[in-house]
Amino acid sequence: MKTKIPSLLLWVCLMVTASAISQSKLSGTILEAGSNMPLPGANLIEKGTSNGVTTDFNGNFTLVSKQKSGQLIISYVGYASVTVNFKGDTNLGNIKLESDNSLDEVVIIGSGVVDLAEDRKTPVAVSTIKAKEIQEKAGNFDLPVLLKSTPSVQTVQSGGFGDGQMYLRGFDQTNIAFLLNGQPINGMEDGKMYWSNWQGVTEVANAIQVQRGLGASKLAISSVGGTVNIVTKTIDKKAGGFVQQMFGNDNYLKTNAYFSTGVNDKGWSFSGLLGYWEGNGYVDFTQGQGQTYFFSVGYQPNENHSINFLITGAPQWHAVAGSADIGDFLDSERGRRYNPWNFDGIDSPNTLDGPYNVYPGGRNIYHKPVANLNWDWTINDNSSLSTVLYGSMGRGSFAQSITDRNSGELLYARGSNNNHNWFGLVTNYNNQLTENLNLNVGADVRFYNGIHFRDVREFISVDSVQANSAYNNNQDYYLTEAGGINPWKVFFNPNTDHLQRFGYDYEEQINYGGIFGQLEYSKDKFSTFFQGALSNQSHVREEFLNTSTPGEGEKGGKINNMGYNLKVGAAYEISSMHKLFVNAGYYSRQPFHENLYKNDRGSNELLQPEAGNEEITGFEGGYQFNGGRAISVNLNAYHTTWGNRTLINNNGENGDDYISFQTLGVKQVHYGAELEVMTRPLEHLRLNGYLSLGEWQFKDNATQRTFDNDGVQIGSDEEIVIDGFNVGGAAQVTGGVNGSYEFLPRASFDAAWNWYNDIFSTGSLELAPLSMPSYDTVDLGFSYTMLFGAGINSIQFRVNVDNVFDEVYLESVNGNTQASANPADNYKGVNKSNTGRFGYGRTWNTSIRVNF
Structure with a gap:
């Protein structure tokens, strides 16, 4: 025993000494490049381990490694990650992080599916x-x-x-x-x-x-x-969260709370967000209210597999802003805030309206939870598989006020319901075939069931509504049940009784299956890719309203459409600062479901001739200049031809009859150039600018057909002259400057000026669009972050003011009535009889957010 005890002590001493020798004590300071300001809360982790720390208030850190040598990965949101080597006890000194516009620090689940x-x-x-x-x-x-x-x-x-x-x-x-x-x-x-x-x-x-x-x-x-x-958000690298409170113009209120556990030792992570918002709306009588929820569960059993399940939704209701002539806004005392869709002095029996003492002309109610399950599998060093299985169930309605034609009394709210069940899968396999050649192949599958009908959402001054249809052997019947205007109730208690529906009642089944692939070659300064996809989309429509047996559906014929796309491109890196690229592509895109059938009102018959695939051809080229932190420039040019479009207009009237229009062979050509400049002229000043020059026009003429309420064509096909007409809806020339200045540590101002020119109205294709006045807006913001708790927690203050100078401008116009010879009939060169909407005036919001 006397000999064993010294031996044991000697062994213990040797182990302790060896352990101490194998450890490394690392220290240093993390700074922002340029300003040399400390970055508190920066993350440091020893590569290949879960051993890590965060920097303190002054950007300092100390970390003990069990290894004699290795690598330390340093990251901070908004900055490029840095990897440094260490060997033994090391003071790494000042380590500077450059601001970064890439997505390196964002944890992306399903990275092979998310096409960044x-x-x-x-x-x-x-x-x-x-x-x-x-x-x-x-x-x-x-x-x-x-x-x-x-x-x-x-x-x-x-x-x-x-x-x-x-x-x-x-x-x-x-x-x-x-x-x-x-x-x-x-x-x-x-x-x-x-x-x-x-x-x-x-x-x-x-x-x-x-x-x-x-x-x-x-x-x-x-x-x-x-x-x-x-x-x-999916998986966060570390535990933490935030609580945020926001206030804004017109009694806007929003509250959010988020927390994430980070990834624990067993590879599990949990995160969730709950939120609530409400507000009156900038436009009169457009009040709204809603909630937000988000839950994510991640599991990483080992370094080769990552699984994540998330579900998110935003149940809400909001009143809408109705359309009116431009003159109506100008004549109203409320100006831009005027809303023709309201009924003053009518109390809603539903408490959602609260103190407004007004029933809106239209209310949107919807709840659409979305869930997806992602799995990333790193098969080996050269290959990986990413798959996302997803689904959504949308339940909701557009509730519109119905009044008595004679007395104007508000009777009930009619619901136009657009529900759906949607399930799908996207999967992508990636293989680095050689050092220079990369292959992606995958599949995209979707199953969609759309459910559309009208019913009663809310009884106001009546307790039943009379209807007449093929239901109940063509006899009158009564709707006595109301579906409600609460999005939670609408979701969990949808109207499934066909005999409590009227107006229209139909479903469609749209199934989609596609395969895709991409091959990319890169060597030295040259890269090129080829990409292709092939898909089939099928449509079946089932009608419930005009059927031989009340409440039972009758299906129309099934239609299948094949589609495909092809893309090819190449890039050449002249130097580390200069890169050129060109891309070209062709799409044969299946027509939308609404372009295939006669109309919404009781027919499941296909339009004849059937709408063909749309044909899209695109070319683009670009130049990229990367001057580091000082300046970077992107210059792009593009040319897109969109041919063989089919347009359906279901809003026509012919006396008391309902008519619709089908326009075939519509062709648009869009081309232009875009310049984007990002600079940092001073250490604390970021200044960016952009200019977009576009020319978007219809080319050639088109053929238009007119149908009556029963889907029967009225008259013969007629040619409409649209060649050379400008495409309306958006400004063809835009520009702007935006920037931020950090005048104190963690305190900054930012501003953005945006300008819109060459804007044209939308409206009938048969008449030339109107030229709208240009406009510009200025937005301002202020941010301040206060650190606490050793600098790893913070309180953020934010103020936004949009349209600071309260610019009055026409944001959109629908109509083709040319300016009158009488200046009093026009507004900035646009006839006041056209339907339009003005943009918002000055708006604001302010928030406080606690990060922990």
Whole structure:
């Protein structure tokens, strides 16, 4: 025993000594390049381990590694990550992080499915809005407003909450592809976007990337004008959260709370957000209210697999702003705030209206939960597989006030319901075949059931509504049940009784299946890619209203449409500062569902001749200059031809009869150039500018057909002359300057000036559009961040003032009535009898946010 005890002590001493020798104590300071200001809360992690720390208030850190040597990864939101080597005890000194516009620090689940431009070496025309800017500038507007300082983008926000619109290179939202974490979210029937369904997306967005033109997406989607990728929060690298309170003009209130556990030792992570908002709206009687929820569960069993499930939704209701002649706004005491859609002095029996003492002419009610399950699998060093399985169930209605024709008494609210069940899967396999050759192949599958009908949403002065249809053997019947105007009730208790519906009642089944692939070659300074997609889309419509057996459906014929797209491009890096690229593409895009059938009112018959595929041809080229922090420049030119369009107008009247129009063979040509300059002339000053010059016109003439209420053609086909007409809706020339100045540590002002010119009205294709007056707006913002808790927590203050100078401008005009010879009949050269809407005047919001 006497010999064993010394031996044991010697062994313990040796182990302790060896352990101490193998450890490394690391220290240093993290600074912002340029300003040399400390970056408190920067993340440092030892590569290949979970061993990490954050910097203190002065940007200092100390970390003990169990390794004698290795690498330390340093990251901070909004800055490029840095990796440094260490060996033994090391004071790394001052480490400076450069500001970064890339998405390196954003954790992206389903990265192989989310088609970001940075994932491909051959560039596209692209702009990216990061989480910090989204957080600061979202305010009380819809998501498109965040993009208004982007080249060739114009946003329209003159209605109620959630009614915002966006144009990209002159194409409206039906022809811009919107993706949420790789999931297509444009309407399957008509490509439309309703931002009221996505009110909460700005609260959970990590980044929004606008790809103009052909874009980087591999899916066969509606990206005629471009693609907008929305990347949401999923897995956070560390635990934390925030609580935010916002106030704004017209009694706007928004509250959000978010928390994330980060990734624990077993690979699990949880995050969630709850929010609430309400407001009166800038336009009179456009009050609204809604909630936001977001829950995410992640699991990383090992470094090769990452699984994430998330569900998000934004149940809401809001009153809408009705249309009126320009003269009505000018004659009203309320001016831009005038809303013709209201009934003064009528109390709603529903408590949602509260103190307003007014029943709106129209109310949007909707709840659309979206869920997706993502799986990223790193198969080996050269290959990976990303898959997203998603689904959404939309339930909601447009409730419109119905009055007695004789007395004007408000009777009930009629609901135009647009429900759906949508499920899909997108999967992408990536293989680095050789050092220079990369292959992507995948599939895109979607199943969509649309459910459309009219019913009673709310009884006001009556307790039943008489209806007449083929239901009940062509006898009158009565609607005695009201579906309600609360989005939660509408979702969980939808109207499924066909005998409590009237006006129209039909469903459609749209199934879509596609395959896609991309091959990219890069060597030295040259890169090129080829991309293709092939898809089939089927349509079946089932009618419930005019059927032989009341309440039972009758299906029409099934139609299948094949579509495809091809893209090719190349880039050459002249030097580290100069790069050139060219891209070309051709789409054969299936017509929307609404272009295939006669009309909404009881027919499941296809239009004859059937609408053919739209033909889109695009060319673009660009030059990129990267001068580091000082200046970078993007110059793009594009030419897009959009042919064989079919347009349906279901709003015509012929005396007391309802008529619709089908216009065939419509062709548009959009071309232009875009300049974007990003500079940092001083250490604390960021100054950016852009200029977009476009020419968007209809080419050649088209053929128009007219149908009566029964879908029977009236008269013969007629040619309409549209060649040379300008495309309306968006400004063809835009420009702007925006910047920020940090005048004190963590305190800054920012401003944006945006200018819109060469704007034309929308309206009948048979008449030339009107030239609208140009306009410009100025927005201001102020931010201040106060640190506390050793500098790893903060309180952020933010103020936004939009349209600071209260500019009065026409944002949109629908009509073709030319200016009158009498100046009193015109407003800035536009006849006052045309339907229009003025943009918002001065608006503001302020918020306080506690990050922990």
